[in-house]
Amino acid sequence: MKNQKVLTLTEARKNIFSLADSAQKNNVHYTLTDRGKPKAVLLSIEKFDSFFQKNNAGFSMVRDGGVAYPQQVQVRTLIVRDESKVIYMPESNWDAAKKGEELIRAQLYVNLIEKYQYPLHLVEFGRYVKVGHAKSKRYIEADIIINDEAGNARMIFEVGNFEEFEENRDRIVADLFDLARAVTCVKKPNFLVYFSRSCKGGQVRDKISVIDYTKFNTFQSWKKAKRPITEEIPRYV
Numbered sequence: 001m002k003n004q005k006v007l008t009l010t011e012a013r014k015n016i017f018s019l020a021d022s023a024q025k026n027n028v029h030y031t032l033t034d035r036g037k038p039k040a041v042l043l044s045i046e047k048f049d050s051f052f053q054k055n056n057a058g059f060s061m062v063r064d065g066g067v068a069y070p071q072q073v074q075v076r077t078l079i080v081r082d083e084s085k086v087i088y089m090p091e092s093n094w095d096a097a098k099k100g101e102e103l104i105r106a107q108l109y110v111n112l113i114e115k116y117q118y119p120l121h122l123v124e125f126g127r128y129v130k131v132g133h134a135k136s137k138r139y140i141e142a143d144i145i146i147n148d149e150a151g152n153a154r155m156i157f158e159v160g161n162f163e164e165f166e167e168n169r170d171r172i173v174a175d176l177f178d179l180a181r182a183v184t185c186v187k188k189p190n191f192l193v194y195f196s197r198s199c200k201g202g203q204v205r206d207k208i209s210v211i212d213y214t215k216f217n218t219f220q221s222w223k224k225a226k227r228p229i230t231e232e233i234p235r236y237v
Helices: 009-014 016-025 045-054 091-098 101-114 169-183 219-224
Strands: 004-008 029-034 037-044 077-081 085-088 123-131 138-147 153-159 191-198 205-212
Touching (some): 009 029, 016 037, 101 138, 101 153, 169 191, 169 219
Parallel strands (some): 153 191
Antiparallel strands (some): 138 153, 191 205
């Protein structure tokens, strides 16, 4: 590829949003290095599609926020910010990544479509949201957002480590409330969902905390009410 620029991972972390915009608008891509060794590439979705079509990679990008892969192809991509910003990882890093929250998030994404019957175009996979006051520089990644046909966020998901689910609940739920407040436009979300999964020993176990955001507008009001939750993700109606 032409127009390559090289940055360290540390530099990239500090400027990820401006780099992603530059990759999309200026026809450049960035090679990210760690101790002088290439580790990942940041490029636009147009370059991503073109590169893999030319190399017959055998899978296609679904424009509505998901990724479709033939069963025989090992996944080598990780979406880090909306449909136009993609990082792909070397195979050596995939084993570590797939054991963590990315795998849980991917399984949840599939479940929402196949089990809970949400239309593909309403399920948004990974969105960075600016939270806080107008001059805030804090961003949180919403793992999955379910939108309505008008584009309003109706349900927001965050995933977490199964073994640390209860320990991290307050922190992640607080993030969910911040996300809900930030994405509210015409309508506010209905539900906030904290989710995790374990697949040890061939047994699938889910941990689910669903909060009714129509009843609790703030994290503090939810805590004051003794943290009420339900444990069933609402189905599409």
